Amino acid sequence: MNAIHGISSELSCGVAFSLAGRTCVLRSDSAELRELIRPLVRSDLPSGFTLHVKVDSALQEHTPGRAHFRGLHHLAFALFGDELFVFDMLRSEVHAAVSLRTAGHREFWVNTLFPIALGTLGTTFGVVPLHCACLERGGEALLLAGPSGAGKSTLAVALAKTGFNIVSDDWTYLCQDASELVAHGLDAPVKLLPDAIQYFPELESQSARQSLNGELAYEVSAEVFGAGTRRDSRPSVVLLMRRVEAPGVELRECSPDLVRDYFERSAERLPREMVEAAGTRARVIRSVAELACYSVECGGAPHEVAASISDWWRAKR
Amino acid sequence: MTFTPMPEPPDLMRRHVATPHRAELRFGSVSVKLETNSEQLLDLLRRCSNEEAPASRDSVLCKLIKDSESGAAVKAPQSLRTSELSVVTCGEAVVIAADRRVREVLGFIGEQVTPDVVQNLVIPILCELFAEFAADTSAVGV
Numbered sequence: 001m002n003a004i005h006g007i008s009s010e011l012s013c014g015v016a017f018s019l020a021g022r023t024c025v026l027r028s029d030s031a032e033l034r035e036l037i038r039p040l041v042r043s044d045l046p047s048g049f050t051l052h053v054k055v056d057s058a059l060q061e062h063t064p065g066r067a068h069f070r071g072l073h074h075l076a077f078a079l080f081g082d083e084l085f086v087f088d089m090l091r092s093e094v095h096a097a098v099s100l101r102t103a104g105h106r107e108f109w110v111n112t113l114f115p116i117a118l119g120t121l122g123t124t125f126g127v128v129p130l131h132c133a134c135l136e137r138g139g140e141a142l143l144l145a146g147p148s149g150a151g152k153s154t155l156a157v158a159l160a161k162t163g164f165n166i167v168s169d170d171w172t173y174l175c176q177d178a179s180e181l182v183a184h185g186l187d188a189p190v191k192l193l194p195d196a197i198q199y200f201p202e203l204e205s206q207s208a209r210q211s212l213n214g215e216l217a218y219e220v221s222a223e224v225f226g227a228g229t230r231r232d233s234r235p236s237v238v239l240l241m242r243r244v245e246a247p248g249v250e251l252r253e254c255s256p257d258l259v260r261d262y263f264e265r266s267a268e269r270l271p272r273e274m275v276e277a278a279g280t281r282a283r284v285i286r287s288v289a290e291l292a293c294y295s296v297e298c299g300g301a302p303h304e305v306a307a308s309i310s311d312w313w314r315a316k317r
Numbered sequence: 318m319t320f321t322p323m324p325e326p327p328d329l330m331r332r333h334v335a336t337p338h339r340a341e342l343r344f345g346s347v348s349v350k351l352e353t354n355s356e357q358l359l360d361l362l363r364r365c366s367n368e369e370a371p372a373s374r375d376s377v378l379c380k381l382i383k384d385s386e387s388g389a390a391v392k393a394p395q396s397l398r399t400s401e402l403s404v405v406t407c408g409e410a411v412v413i414a415a416d417r418r419v420r421e422v423l424g425f426i427g428e429q430v431t432p433d434v435v436q437n438l439v440i441p442i443l444c445e446l447f448a449e450f451a452a453d454t455s456a457v458g459v
Contacts, residue, residue: 052399068388068409071330072380072423077404077412084397086404086414095404097397269326269333 014050017041020118020127020173020184021232022048030055032104046177049092049121053103059083061101067212073271076120085113087120089274094121111188111219112212118173118186123270123277127184128174128284131266134167134183134235135159138317141167141183141233143288145262146241151302154196155241158306160227166190167230169222174235174284181287184232189219199302200225237316238293239309247300249308256289263288331425334382341376342366344447348376349422355383361432365440377450379422379443381413387427391434394442403449405442413439415446422446 015026017040026037033053062081070077074090083102086095094117102108119129132145133156144152144159153169160166168185175182194216197203202224211217222229238259239251263285270278298305328334336352338359343349348370353359358381363369392408404414413424426439 054397069330070382070384070387070412070425071332072382072425073332073421074419075402075414075416075423076330077406077414079406079409079412082392082395082406082408084395084404084406086397086402088402090416090419091401095397095399095402097395265326267326268330269328271332 015041016043018043018045019048019114020122020186021175021177021182022046022125022127024048025050026053027051028053028055028103030098030100030103032100033109036104036106036109046126047092048125048127049094049117051094051096051117053096053098055100055103056097057100059097059099059102061099061105066210066214071120071271073273078116085116087117089121089124089271089277092121092124110186115171115186115188119171122173123281124274126175126177126280128281129171129267130174130263130285130288131170132172132238132263133169134172134185134233135164136167136230136233137164137313139234140237140317141235142237142239142313143172143183143235143291144239144241145259145266146243147266150241150243151298152241153190153192154199154302155298155305155309157190157192157196157200157222157225157227158302159309160222160225161303162306162310164310165228165230165233166222167233174288176284176287181235181284181291182232183235185230187229189221190225192218192220194218235288236291237313238288238291239296240293241296241298244297244299247304248298249305249312250297251294251309251312252296254293254295256293258295259293260285260289331382331384331386336380336382341369341371343368343370344444346451347447348373349379349447350376351379351381353381353383355381355426357432358383358426358435361435362440362443365436365444375420377420377422377447379447380424381422382425383428384425385428387412387425387429389427389429391427391430391438394438403446405446407438407442411439411442413442413446415449417449420450 017037023045068079076087078085083098132143133152156169169190173184208218338353340351388409391410397404401418406412410427415422
């Protein structure tokens with residue numbers, strides 16, 4: 001092989017850590033990476049994926065903000081500059097060759113790589129990524145779904161300011177273990193588009209930067225807004241939101257079919273070969289559609305919309 | 318209240334590109350069932366193969382996508398190897414993986430990669446990956 005970097009990713013040292021209710025394993029020759037996942041160490045959960053990371057001193061750290069993704073059959077590839085990640089759905093494994101600096105870059109692993117790994121491989125071990133925010137209050141959660149640009153993250157932050165805890169603002173990881181549906185979030189930052197600054201003065205001290213999908217966005221910790229967070233919760237309600245021009249909030253019960261259709265069409269198509277994973281996803285989406293489903297048309301300032309939804313939630317409970 | 322129907326699910330990774338151009342070829346002792354979306358790529362590979370050969374149960378499935386959205390810059394090859402996988406990249410322009418357990422070679426080649434580069438760089442990489450299957454017959458039929 002005409003390889004400049006011949007990289008073997010056969011690595012022996014394994015550390016178990018938890019992610020979205022699953023035990024994952026890191027095998028790496030990077031002491032920095034093993035150290036930074038120490039807060040996540042736990043091994044009493046069902047199995048997730050194994051992450052093999054080899055540090056190659058010849059590689060340069062990638063420039064943040066852009067990646068190249070491709071996939072065929074059970075394999076998916078992500079190139080961050082010259083740094084390569086291979087996601088293997090058949091074996092629930094990730095193999096990576098990274099620079100020394102990337103290995104020790106906590107934000108990259110927590111904010112970028114772990115969400116991508118769960119998004120790509122999760123359905124193979126029962127963790128189904130769904131495009132929705134998740135907010136918890138009083139031990140129950142609502143899933144806030146809607147197309148990109150509908151304002152899910154903005155409304156999630158506004159709801160957090162009324163007392164909800166943020167589980168996730170964009171992608172939520174659903175598991176159905178022993179018939180119980182559990183929604184998990186990661187410690188990923190809240191992503192807000194630049195126009196959110198008109199509603200949240202906390203963003204004035206932050207910088208917007210290019211995110212993975214090319215959008216300019218603020219990516220900030222929920223703590224910036226004084227918001228509480230939760231790692232997981234039991235969802236009981238789905239809100240399918242749509243932004244309208246007129247101010248106000250209109251909530252109505254909606255058909256489970258509408259919710260099921262939204263989630264089935266908003267997730268990337270799985271490879272045809274991954275029949276079991278497709279079955280897992282379909283089963284979890286069916287369970288989500290069996291929750292109390294509402295459509296919500298909302299317009300006007302997010303804090304006013306959040307106040308209305310918060311009042312409705314309190315009255316409902 | 319009505320919601321606009323959602324469009325079809327996205328295919329951001331280009332997993333579901335149709336591959337209507339097909340041939341059964343032989344490279345060394347390895348028979349390869351080639352599927353691609355590019356007639357030109359198929360022709361180039363056909364010219365470099367030993368012969369046309371009917372597929373058999375130990376054929377290697379090779380699916381290659383000519384990718385209109387990949388970058389044009391071809392970098393020096395870089396490989397990542399595990400006990401069952403070999404992945405070779407030449408920047409975003411060329412990404413090829415061989416899975417010896419399931420006997421598949423899967424890859425993306427940027428549309429702007431010239432026939433010369435395909436001939437002199439990509440096909441030699443493919444031939445080396447195919448040769449790995451000749452050396453590893455343990456997974457036949459898996």
